[in-house]
Amino acid sequence: MSELHRPTYAPHLPPVLAGLNRAGSVGKTTFGENIAAQAALRGYRVLCVDADNQGDLSFWNGYETYTPDGTTTVHDVMIGQAALADAIVPGRTRINPDEHETPFQNIPGLDLVLGSKAMEQADSELAEDPFGVFWLQNALAEGIKEDEYDLIYIDCPASMGRLSISLILAATNIVVCMKPALKEIRGSAAITDKIDEIRASYGRRHNASAEASYYWINEARKTKFQGQFYLDVQDDAVEAYGAKMLPPLGQVGQIAEAYAAQEPLAIYNPRLPAVGVFNTMLDRFGFPEKK
Numbered sequence: 001m002s003e004l005h006r007p008t009y010a011p012h013l014p015p016v017l018a019g020l021n022r023a024g025s026v027g028k029t030t031f032g033e034n035i036a037a038q039a040a041l042r043g044y045r046v047l048c049v050d051a052d053n054q055g056d057l058s059f060w061n062g063y064e065t066y067t068p069d070g071t072t073t074v075h076d077v078m079i080g081q082a083a084l085a086d087a088i089v090p091g092r093t094r095i096n097p098d099e100h101e102t103p104f105q106n107i108p109g110l111d112l113v114l115g116s117k118a119m120e121q122a123d124s125e126l127a128e129d130p131f132g133v134f135w136l137q138n139a140l141a142e143g144i145k146e147d148e149y150d151l152i153y154i155d156c157p158a159s160m161g162r163l164s165i166s167l168i169l170a171a172t173n174i175v176v177c178m179k180p181a182l183k184e185i186r187g188s189a190a191i192t193d194k195i196d197e198i199r200a201s202y203g204r205r206h207n208a209s210a211e212a213s214y215y216w217i218n219e220a221r222k223t224k225f226q227g228q229f230y231l232d233v234q235d236d237a238v239e240a241y242g243a244k245m246l247p248p249l250g251q252v253g254q255i256a257e258a259y260a261a262q263e264p265l266a267i268y269n270p271r272l273p274a275v276g277v278f279n280t281m282l283d284r285f286g287f288p289e290k291k
């Protein structure tokens with residue numbers, strides 16, 4: 001049984017998972033890309049929303065952040081100039097060099113709302129409309145049919161402005177991603193408070209139900225030879241969040257290689273222990289291997 005829940009603003013939708021932190025380079029995209037890709041490889045249908053102006057999730061799927069003129073992206077959806085379906089492209093993995101006739105192959109079951117560098121101005125654009133923060137709620141509710149997807153993942157920016165608030169309003173379960181650093185463990189408490197504040201402010205009238213469901217440490221240390229300080233910080237996180245902690249991911253050099261190769265870990269090197277870590281999380285989320 002899934003630990004995730006459906007959004008109260010649109011009960012026909014599947015659970016909407018989001019990776020969040022005010023800090024950058026903590027693993028939000030690593031988490032989202034590999035959870036989504038491995039769920040798709042297990043036979044589930046997953047939609048990723050690349051809402052970060054860096055567009056790393058789009059790049060990992062073989063798309064450039066600097067999209068050609070006329071390409072519909074998440075930014076067009078946000079400002080109301082395009083329907084959600086117009087910004088959806090297939091998730092994919094590289095199989096050949098760029099000069100080859102077919103450099104990429106689609107991953108069945110995986111779709112992506114294409115990211116855009118234009119999202120860097122999202123906070124100011126959303127401030128112009130008092131109801132702008134509901135753009136993603138509305139886009140998902142109106143643009144996704146019942147049973148079209150089994151899971152939606154939102155890749156959030158490293159900020160807590162109006163854009164992030166809009167993404168939290170569209171989410172159901174939030175994963176606070178962090179590295180084993182004291183400032184990030186301390187910051188996770190502030191993020192949790194902010195999520196609770198948003199739910200309290202918008203919940204009754206606008207059916208906001210997001211909660212900080214999980215906490216996840218990326219680049220975790222495993223032995224005292226890697227630094228006792230980091231082990232102590234990780235222990236503090238476990239003490240603070242207990243059962244809400246997801247299995248940590250150690251320092252995996254091949255993550256950077258897989259990103260550069262534009263292949264999810266499970267395709268780049270399916271024998272990596274990290275692949276097993278993400279599968280363990282999928283089991284917990286309620287997406288086991290299909291028989």
